[in-house]
Amino acid sequence: MIAVLGLVVGVVAGLLVRPEVPAAVEPYLPIAVVAALDAVFGGLRAMLDGIFDDKVFVVSFLSNVVVAALIVFLGDKLGVGAQLSTGVVVVLGIRIFSNAAAIRRHVFRA
Amino acid sequence: MSDHDRTNGHRFRAELPAEVTAPPSAAEETPGERTPAALTGRQRLVKGLWPPRVTRAQLIVALLLFGLGFGLAVQVASNSDGDSALRGARQEDLVRILDELDDRTQRLEDEKQGLEKQRGELENSSDQAEEARKQTVEKERQLGVLAGTVAAQGPGITMTVQDTKGRVEADMLLDAVQELRAAGAEAIQVNGVRVVAGTFLTDSGDTVSVDGNKINAPYRFKVIGKPQDLEPALNIPGGVVQTLEKELATVTVERSSKIVVDALRAAERPDYARSSSR
Known part of the structure; x- marks a missing residue:
């Protein structure tokens, strides 16, 4: 419950404050958000499986974000930033879909 | 597939239908002991949501x-700003967009040059048409003076022939007209009748007809031309003036800097003669 409240408060704060995104971080923010979404769906599925562990969640969340940003950064340096970020988004999207399928089976039993 | 799956052997449970977990929970719910492993996913979700527990x-x-919600909201807000459609774009995308814009500018520039050239040509041709029209109008006026269809004015002389005895005849007036023409007269009228190329003079009783119009003495010639040429031409010894004075007529010739020849004649289309210049 507290966690859901945290998400809601974060969205509201982001909409109200509307901070200027620094130009250096700008290409990485969308990828980081997608990676964090993936970690959240993974955590939700683990909770439904009854194997949720907060330490694992924190580590996977942070490492997902850092690795995704790192891949995009590397891609930019190599000159294939657009393609590589597309690849990252595709992989994360596939993971999010499979996690969502597992959650759906738990919640709707279908 | 997330990192949690690898922590223990529950990995395959997610792949299986929910029926695998449902039977034990249904079977063990009757004794009332609630171990977490016996709960279904749905029950765990409800338990996690309510009642709220403040744990680490x-x-x-x-x-x-x-942090996730914040980043999401910021990204969505900055993406939907509209004015900064190019702000999040990568360098190569920007270069491509710039190239496309350059190409487009070049194409539009070419088109503009073509259109300007066309405009110049059109203006040129319309100038030429205007010039041709002006020349035509000018020529029409000049020819109109000769054909008697327009009024004319300019320096010239006035010759008045007083014929008290009625002895002046058509051929004498014709001589006068011929003499004036030879001296460079450009427009002539006699008593309100314009003298043109086809003019004829005939005797009709005591008076004279010009192109069938009877005119009576005194005969007043209004002539446009160079006065210094016209007057001597009439006054030469044995010329028009002396011939008329022999017939007891009085002739006066006056120079004037402004003569108005305003007798007109309708433009007539010739019946037989056609222009062969075309």
Whole structure:
């Protein structure tokens, strides 16, 4: 419950404050958000499986974000930033879909 | 597939239908003992949501989710700003867009040059048409003076022939007209009748007809031309004036800087003669 409240408060704060995104971080923010979404769906599925562990969640969340940003950064340096970020988004999207399928089976039993 | 799956052997449970977990929970619910492993996913979700518990794990997850929500909202807001459609674009995309814009500018520039050239040609041709029209109008006026269809004015002389005895005849007036023409007269009228190329003079009783119009003495010639040429031409010894005075007529010749020849004649289309210049 507290966690859901945290998400809601974060969205509201982001909409109200509307901070200027620094130009250096700008290409990485969308990828980081997608990676964090993936970690959240993974955590939700683990909770439904009854194997949720907060330490694992924190580590996977942070490492997902850092690795995704790192891949995009590397891609930019190599000159294939657009393609590589597309690849990252595709992989994360596939993971999010499979996690969502597992959650759906738990919640709707279908 | 997330990192949690690898922590223990529950990995395959997610792949299986929910029926695998449902039977034990249904079977063990009757004794009333609630071990977490016996719960279904749905029950765990409900338990996690309500009642809220403030634990370390909950707070940490809430912090991380706060960060996620914040980043999500910021990204969505900055993406939908509209004015900064190019702000998030990569360098290569920007270069491509710039190239396309350059190409487009070049194409439009070419088109503009073509259109300007066309405009110049059109203006040129319309100038030429205007010039041709002006020349035509000018020529029409000049020819109109000769054909008697327009009024004319300019320097010239006035010759008045007083014929008290009625002895002046058509051939004498014709001589006068011929003499004036030879001296460079450009427009002539006699008593309100314009003298043109086809003019004829005939005797009709005591008076004279010009192109069938009877005119009576005194005969007044209005002539446009160079006065210094016209007057001597009439006054030469044995010329028009002396011939008329022999017939007891009085002739006066006056120079004037402004003579108006305003007798007109309708433009007539010749019946037989056609222009062969075309």
